[in-house]
Amino acid sequence: MTEQTMLKIEGANKRFGGLQALSNVAIDIKKGQIYGLIGPNGAGKTTFFNVITGLYQPDTGSFELDGRPYSPSAPHEVAKAGIARTFQNIRLFGEMTALENVMVGRHVRTHQGVFGAVFRHRAAREEEAAIRKRAQELLDFVGIGQFADRTSKFLSYGDQRRLEIARALATEPKLLALDEPAAGMNATEKLALRELLVKIKAEGKTVLLIEHDVKLMMGLCDRITVLDYGKPIAEGVPADIQKNSAVIEAYLGGAH
Amino acid sequence: MSTMFDVKANPKKAYTSFAVLGVVLLLFPFVAANFGNSWVRIIDFALLYIMLALGLNIVVGFAGLLDLGYIAFYAVGAYLAAIFGSPQFATILQSFVENYPALGATLVSIFGPEIAEKGIHLSVWIIIPFAAAIAGLFGALLGAPTLKLRGDYLAIVTLGFGEIIRIFMNNMNSPVNITNGPQGINLIDPVSIMGVSLAGESGSNATVHFGGFSMPSVNAYYFLFLALCIIIIFVTTRLQHSRLGRAWVAIREDEIAAKAMGINTRNIKLLAFSMGASFGGVSGAMFASFQGFVSPESFSLMESIVILAMVVLGGIGHIPGVVLGAILLAALPEVLRHVVEPVQNMLFGKIWIEAEVLRQLLYGLTMVVVILNRPAGLWPAPKHEDRITKTNDAPA
Numbered sequence: 001m002t003e004q005t006m007l008k009i010e011g012a013n014k015r016f017g018g019l020q021a022l023s024n025v026a027i028d029i030k031k032g033q034i035y036g037l038i039g040p041n042g043a044g045k046t047t048f049f050n051v052i053t054g055l056y057q058p059d060t061g062s063f064e065l066d067g068r069p070y071s072p073s074a075p076h077e078v079a080k081a082g083i084a085r086t087f088q089n090i091r092l093f094g095e096m097t098a099l100e101n102v103m104v105g106r107h108v109r110t111h112q113g114v115f116g117a118v119f120r121h122r123a124a125r126e127e128e129a130a131i132r133k134r135a136q137e138l139l140d141f142v143g144i145g146q147f148a149d150r151t152s153k154f155l156s157y158g159d160q161r162r163l164e165i166a167r168a169l170a171t172e173p174k175l176l177a178l179d180e181p182a183a184g185m186n187a188t189e190k191l192a193l194r195e196l197l198v199k200i201k202a203e204g205k206t207v208l209l210i211e212h213d214v215k216l217m218m219g220l221c222d223r224i225t226v227l228d229y230g231k232p233i234a235e236g237v238p239a240d241i242q243k244n245s246a247v248i249e250a251y252l253g254g255a256h
Numbered sequence: 257m258s259t260m261f262d263v264k265a266n267p268k269k270a271y272t273s274f275a276v277l278g279v280v281l282l283l284f285p286f287v288a289a290n291f292g293n294s295w296v297r298i299i300d301f302a303l304l305y306i307m308l309a310l311g312l313n314i315v316v317g318f319a320g321l322l323d324l325g326y327i328a329f330y331a332v333g334a335y336l337a338a339i340f341g342s343p344q345f346a347t348i349l350q351s352f353v354e355n356y357p358a359l360g361a362t363l364v365s366i367f368g369p370e371i372a373e374k375g376i377h378l379s380v381w382i383i384i385p386f387a388a389a390i391a392g393l394f395g396a397l398l399g400a401p402t403l404k405l406r407g408d409y410l411a412i413v414t415l416g417f418g419e420i421i422r423i424f425m426n427n428m429n430s431p432v433n434i435t436n437g438p439q440g441i442n443l444i445d446p447v448s449i450m451g452v453s454l455a456g457e458s459g460s461n462a463t464v465h466f467g468g469f470s471m472p473s474v475n476a477y478y479f480l481f482l483a484l485c486i487i488i489i490f491v492t493t494r495l496q497h498s499r500l501g502r503a504w505v506a507i508r509e510d511e512i513a514a515k516a517m518g519i520n521t522r523n524i525k526l527l528a529f530s531m532g533a534s535f536g537g538v539s540g541a542m543f544a545s546f547q548g549f550v551s552p553e554s555f556s557l558m559e560s561i562v563i564l565a566m567v568v569l570g571g572i573g574h575i576p577g578v579v580l581g582a583i584l585l586a587a588l589p590e591v592l593r594h595v596v597e598p599v600q601n602m603l604f605g606k607i608w609i610e611a612e613v614l615r616q617l618l619y620g621l622t623m624v625v626v627i628l629n630r631p632a633g634l635w636p637a638p639k640h641e642d643r644i645t646k647t648n649d650a651p652a
Contacts, residue, residue: 054515055512055515055516074515075512075515075516076518076519076521079518084516084518085516087512087516091510091513091516092509092510092513093506093509093510093513093514094509095508095509095637096506100502100505103499103502104502104503104517104519105518106499107503107506107517107518107519108518108519110499112498112499112500114495114500114527116498117494117499117501118490118491118495124498127499131499154639167517168517170517171517171518
C-alpha cells in the first residue's frame, strides 16, 4: 500500500457557545485505507464530519486533501474538491427514482447549462447519456441495479443506505465519508455492507467511516481514531485500540 | 392516460394523440368563434395563465421555493411592453422636461424629437426577449436576498416583493411620471407580425388578414399565444429532464444533501427564480399588447394566489398537470359567468344565485374537494413504487 496521505487535518476546533464540540482533532488518512472514527454518543464524530465536509465552519484547523489544502467553507466546494459523504439519517431525494438520485451525484462533474438542456446539442446528449450510463453502473456496483426506476423513498432501508453510497460515489470522490452506514441494519445487511465496503476499498477508494458497531469496525478498518468529548483519546490499528485503557474507560466508564 | 403522450412507451399511440391534439387546437378557435368571440378570448387568457403557471411551476414545483409574489414578474413584463410600445415614453420625457429641465433636455436630445413626440414603439420580436430578460433579472433580484429562506418565511418575503412592485407601479407617477400611476398606461400597440397588426386594421371590425386568409383578432392572438405556450412547454420539459432540472428537484427534496452532492444551491436557485420569472415576463408583455391597457390593479396578490392554485390544483411539478390546472382555473370561472344565469333562467324562470356568487362558491368548493381527494393534484407526476425494471406495464 502506498503511504501517501489522502486527508490530513490538524488542530480542528469547533465550539458551539459554551460547548467545545471539537478540540484539536487531528487525523491522517492514507490513500486506500478504510479509516474508522469511533466514540461514545455525543463524542463529536458527526460534528467532525460536518466540519470536514463544509456543513459547519470550523473555528480553527488546517485541512489538506490529497496533498492540496482545501477550505471547508461550503459543502459544494468540498464535494468538488473530492470528499463525498452520506448521512446518519438517510437523506435521499425521496421523490426521485434511484437512478435519478445517482444522476444528481454526477452534477458536480458535468457542465451542461440551460442552452444545452433546451437545445440538446450533441455534447449535451452525450453528456446526458454518459451520466445515465455511469449512474446505472454505480447502482449495479452497490447491488441495487434492478431498482433503478423505483422512487427512492419506496426502497427498503438497507437499499436506501446503498443508494446513498452509490450517489456519493457518483461525485468521483477521492475520499468517501460514511456517517454510520450500518445504523439500523440487521446482521445480514451488515455483512452485505461490509462486503460492499471491501469492494469499494478494492477499487482504490479511501473511506472514512463513523460507526457504533465496534465488531464491524475492528475487522474492517486499517486504522481507527477514538473521540471522546470532542478530543481524540486514541489512534492506532484496531488491535491496539481494543486494548487501550483510555478507550475502555470512555466506553465503559472508569473506576471511581 | 399517462402513456397517451409517452413517445418512448408507445410511439404510435403517442404520435396519434399528439396529431389529434394538434388538429383540435388548430380548429378550436374557428369552431368556438361561431358561438361568439368571447369564448376564444377566454381561451386566450387561459393560454396566458398557462405560461404563468408553467413559470411558477419551475420555482414552486421543481425547486420547491414557495413564491407568493410571482405576479410581480407578470407586471414587469406588462409594464415593459406598455412603456416601450405606447406613447407613454413621450409622456415620461415630457415629465422629465417639466420637472428637471436640464436632465429632460439632455434626455430629449439623446432620444431625438421623434421619440419625444410619439414614444418608443418596439416590435414584438424585441419586446418578447426584452421582457423575458428584464423579468429574469428581477427574478434574480428577488432570489438573491431570499436564498437562505424556505417555506413560510420565503412565502412572506416574496409576497412582500409582489406588493412592492404593484405599489411602485401605482406610485411612480410623481415626481416624474413613469407608469402613469393608478390610471395605468393606455394605447399600447397591438402585436404586429410581418406588418400585420393582430388587432386588425381600423375599420376592419377586428378582422386580421394574413395573405388571402382572414380571421378575427382573438383568433390571431390565440395562435400567437398557443405558439408561445408550446415553446414554453418545450423549454420547461427539456429543463426538467436535464442536469439542471434534477438539481432543482434535488434542492426541493433535500437542500443539505443537494449541497453535499456538489450542487451550488445559490446559483441553481437563482436560475430557477430567473427562468420562472422570464416566462412570467413574456406572458405579461403579451397581456399588455393584447389588452392595450395595463394598470396596477391587474397585479394584485389575489392573482399570485390564483396562479399558485393552478400549479397546486393541477399537479405540482408535473407539466401536463400544471397546464390542466391553468386551463381549468382560468377558463371555468369565465365559462360559469356565461352559463350560470341563462341556465337558471331556463330551469327556474328566474335567477336564484348571481353568477358572481356562484362562481366564488364553486371555486372554493372545487379547491376543497380537490385537496381532500387528490392532495397531489388532479394530474400528478406518476410514482414508481412497484415497477421493478423498465417494463411497459399498464399505467399506474
